[in-house]
Structures are given as C-alpha cells and as structure tokens.
Amino acid sequence: MANVFFGQIIHTKSFNEFEIFTNGFIAVDQKGKIVGVGNESVFDEWVTQHTNFKAVAVERLTKNQFLIPGFIDCHIHAPQVAQIGLGLDMPLLDWLNTYTFPLEAKYADQKFAEETYAKVVENTIRAGTTLASYFGTNHKESTLILAKEVLRQGQRALIGKVCSNQNSPDFYVETTEMTAAGTEEFVKEIQKLETDLVKPTITPRFALSCSKELMNKLGEIAHKNDLHIQSHISESLSEIDFVKSLYNTSYAEAYDNAGLLTPKTVMAHAVHLEDEEITLFGKRGTSVAHCPASNTMLSSGFCDVLRLIKNGIKVGLGTDVSGGNSMSIQDAILRALDVSHHLEFVKKQDIKGSGRLVTQDHTYQPLNYKQAIFLATLGGAEALAMGDITGNFVVGKYFDALIVDTSKYPLHNYQPSDSKAADLNLLEMVQKFIYVGDDRNISRVYVSGNQIKK
Numbered sequence: 001m002a003n004v005f006f007g008q009i010i011h012t013k014s015f016n017e018f019e020i021f022t023n024g025f026i027a028v029d030q031k032g033k034i035v036g037v038g039n040e041s042v043f044d045e046w047v048t049q050h051t052n053f054k055a056v057a058v059e060r061l062t063k064n065q066f067l068i069p070g071f072i073d074c075h076i077h078a079p080q081v082a083q084i085g086l087g088l089d090m091p092l093l094d095w096l097n098t099y100t101f102p103l104e105a106k107y108a109d110q111k112f113a114e115e116t117y118a119k120v121v122e123n124t125i126r127a128g129t130t131l132a133s134y135f136g137t138n139h140k141e142s143t144l145i146l147a148k149e150v151l152r153q154g155q156r157a158l159i160g161k162v163c164s165n166q167n168s169p170d171f172y173v174e175t176t177e178m179t180a181a182g183t184e185e186f187v188k189e190i191q192k193l194e195t196d197l198v199k200p201t202i203t204p205r206f207a208l209s210c211s212k213e214l215m216n217k218l219g220e221i222a223h224k225n226d227l228h229i230q231s232h233i234s235e236s237l238s239e240i241d242f243v244k245s246l247y248n249t250s251y252a253e254a255y256d257n258a259g260l261l262t263p264k265t266v267m268a269h270a271v272h273l274e275d276e277e278i279t280l281f282g283k284r285g286t287s288v289a290h291c292p293a294s295n296t297m298l299s300s301g302f303c304d305v306l307r308l309i310k311n312g313i314k315v316g317l318g319t320d321v322s323g324g325n326s327m328s329i330q331d332a333i334l335r336a337l338d339v340s341h342h343l344e345f346v347k348k349q350d351i352k353g354s355g356r357l358v359t360q361d362h363t364y365q366p367l368n369y370k371q372a373i374f375l376a377t378l379g380g381a382e383a384l385a386m387g388d389i390t391g392n393f394v395v396g397k398y399f400d401a402l403i404v405d406t407s408k409y410p411l412h413n414y415q416p417s418d419s420k421a422a423d424l425n426l427l428e429m430v431q432k433f434i435y436v437g438d439d440r441n442i443s444r445v446y447v448s449g450n451q452i453k454k
C-alpha cells in the first residue's frame with residue numbers, strides 16, 4: 001500500500017473543533033496507519049523528515065471530492081436488516097414480540113445467516129460504515145458467521161452474541177448456563193481469528209430479558225477478559241417501569257450492580273435517563289449510542305444528547321436497524337439534527353394557557369451539522385472506546401476513510417444551461433453531502449488503508 005492523497009480533507013478533533021484542509025495531504029503506510037497529515041504546503045518538509053516512507057501510489061483528488069473519516073454505527077442489529085421497514089407503527093414491546101423475536105429465531109439456520117449477513121455487511125459498507133457495533137442473535141454459530149463475513153469484507157466491528165434468559169418467547173430464549181457458556185465460547189472463537197478488525201462484545205439484550213444472575217455472570221466474563229459491552233437503556237417509559245419493578249433499582253443501577261457499566265460500555269438510547277443515572281454514567285465512563293430514527297419510529301421520546309454531552313458523557317450515533325429504518329449513518333446525522341431542532345421547539349414554545357413547560361429553556365441551541373459529523377465519526381469511536389485507533393485523521397490512527405464525490409447525482413447544482421456551474425467551497429460541499437447526499441456520493445471506503453468499497 002503506502003499511499004499519499006492530496007486534496008480537500010475534513011475531520012473533527014472534538015465536539016466543537018472541526019478542521020478543514022482545502023489543500024491537504026494524508027500519507028498512509030503499509031500497515032494502513034496515518035503517518036502524515038497537514039497542508040500540502042508542508043508536504044516537502046514532511047518528506048525530508050520521513051525518508052523511510054516510500055509512496056507506492058500518489059493520488060490527487062478532484063475539486064469535487066473530499067476525504068472524511070469513515071462513519072461509525074454504534075448500534076445496529078445485523079439480523080433485523082431482514083425486516084427493515086416493518087412494524088414501525090408499533091410501540092417497542094409489541095414490535096419485539098410481533099416481528100423481531102420470530103425473525104431473530106430464524107438465525108438458528110446457518111444458511112439463512114450466511115446469506116443475510118453477507119448482504120448486511122455489503123450494504124453498511126456501501127453506506128460508508130467503517131466501524132459498526134453489531135448485535136447478532138442468541139445463536140453463537142450464526143453470530144460467528146457475521147464476524148467472519150465482516151472480516152472477509154474488511155470492515156471493522158464489535159460483535160456480540162445476544163443474551164436473554166427471561167421475559168422472552170419460549171422459542172427464543174436460553175437458560176442462564178447456555179447463554180453464559182455460549183458467550184464464553186463466542187469470545188474464544190473470535191480471539192482465535194487473530195484479527196484487529198473484529199472484537200467480541202458482551203451483549204445482554206436488555207435488563208428486562210436477563211436475570212440478575214445472568215447479568216452478574218456477563219459482568220464477570222467482561223471483566224475477566226477486559227471486553228467491550230453493549231446493551232439498551234431507558235428507551236421507552238413502559239420498558240423502564242418494567243425494569244424498575246424487576247430490579248427495584250434505577251435502570252442504570254440494574255446494569256451497574258452487575259459490573260456492566262464500564263469505560264468500554266455503550267448503551268443505546270438513554271432517552272429518559274434521570275440525573276442520578278447520568279452522574280453514574282459519568283463516574284463509570286460509560287457511553288451512549290444515540291439512535292434518533294428508532295426513538296422517533298417507536299415513539300420512545302426525544303433524547304437530549306446535548307444534556308448528555310454537557311455532563312461529560314461520550315455520545316455516538318446508531319442506526320438501530322430495524323427499530324430505525326435506514327442503514328446509513330449519514331441518515332442518522334439528519335435524524336439527530338431533526339430531533340435536536342424538535343427539542344428546541346418544545347423548549348422554546350409557549351403553549352397558550354398551559355403556562356411554561358418545566359423543561360423550557362430559551363437559550364437552547366440545537367446541534368449543528370459539524371457537531372453531528374463529530375458524533376458520526378470521532379464521537380462514535382470514543383463512545384466505542386476505540387478513539388485511540390480510528391475516528392479522525394491523526395498520525396498513528398488507522399486510515400478509515402470515505403472519499404465523497406459531490407459531482408455525482410444528486411448533488412449537481414442546478415444551473416441554467418447557459419451559465420457555468422458554480423464552484424462550491426469545501427464547507428458548502430460538505431453541507432450538500434450531509435443534507436441532500438446519499439451513498440451514491442460515497443465513491444470509496446477505506447478501512448486500515450484497504451479500499452473496501454470499489
């Protein structure tokens with residue numbers, strides 16, 4: 001490999017630090033790591049300091065192209081892609097029972113898993129996802145098939161065999177022993193693959209479907225092997241009441257008492273977290289995967305991500321397929337912006353006759369597109385405790401990147417035929433991509449310097 005790219009580059013350095021290079025360069029070594037980045041004007045000087053670096057390929061991007069870090073999906077259910085778009089007129093618990101559990105049970109069939117997972121990975125890569133935190137199903141073997149498919153196609157991923165031993169249908173539930181043993185075997189099998197791309201993640205479906213005993217066991221397995229953890233928290237009000245009645249604690253404490261809130265834990269949703277729960281997340285260094293599409297579709301509520309971020313919680317974005325209806329993190333960016341604007345309206349509007357809302361805040365500033373790009377890239381990497389290896393273009397990290405081409409349909413600027421098309425500046429191109437673009441504008445996808453979308 002060993003590539004040098006010259007051209008327009010954007011990335012983020014933190015929630016409020018958005019950096020652009022209108023004439024930039026990125027040098028990538030044979031291992032797929034970034035060894036140089038900056039303005040083209042300092043490239044000659046960089047070369048004199050890196051005499052060992054021999055570029056095999058040098059590419060100059062066109063004026064319609066720019067480099068952006070790969071998208072990170074912090075929460076996606078790979079098996080549910082097979083039912084994407086169905087049952088989204090239902091509340092969470094009905095949707096699970098009517099559609100999701102019967103579908104996930106089908107993954108006992110490994111042939112079905114092979115065919116579906118090949119398509120899932122292909123489609124998330126097409127949408128620009130370089131790193132995904134995938135839920136599999138209760139089946140160890142099928143979830144291993146997902147891991148191997150991710151590896152074959154060259155994506156980066158955290159993958160979990162789902163665990164549940166209660167409050168689930170008879171046809172889709174395991175005993176405590178089965179689900180804990182299956183998890184330990186799954187972890188060993190992934191470790192045998194000897195890859196940096198795929199890591200196992202401990203995956204209790206949610207506190208409702210796991211007994212205290214199982215939660216404790218999963219906490220032990222995670223600590224013993226220093227593993228990532230993923231689950232759901234505080235998605236819908238009826239689910240929260242159910243969890244509280246089972247555990248006699250807050251939802252966050254139900255996980256924390258089992259040692260499942262760690263700096264390597266990402267919890268999806270967190271729509272209705274109480275102040276004490278946010279404090280607990282902060283103490284443990286636990287992150288949130290914000291899933292605006294499914295929160296809207298399943299009528300779960302508004303997640304105020306700015307409240308989480310102000311309290312020091314790391315936040316990334318999740319598509320939450322198929323509670324969400326799109327596999328694209330670019331779509332999740334738009335949904336997150338929508339939710340944030342809607343929250344702003346609620347906080348600022350005076351409802352005639354009802355007095356002021358308790359949540360009213362006339363100073364509330366919604367997310368902007370640059371902050372949403374942070375959530376989709378570096379924010380996601382940090383939420384998955386992988387910010388040291390991916391998420392932006394910093395020397396020492398892997399080159400996980402997208403080449404966006406804004407000359408491709410539908411980003412053409414409409415211009416009367418007698419006038420020359422207007423040249424957009426870099427930030428205008430970024431806005432075009434975010435607000436009206438789609439996966440057709442993502443012309444190439446790289447993970448660890450390897451091109452995985454042709």
Ligand SMILES: [Zn+2]
Nearest residue numbers: 077232268320
């Ligand atoms: Zn989910």
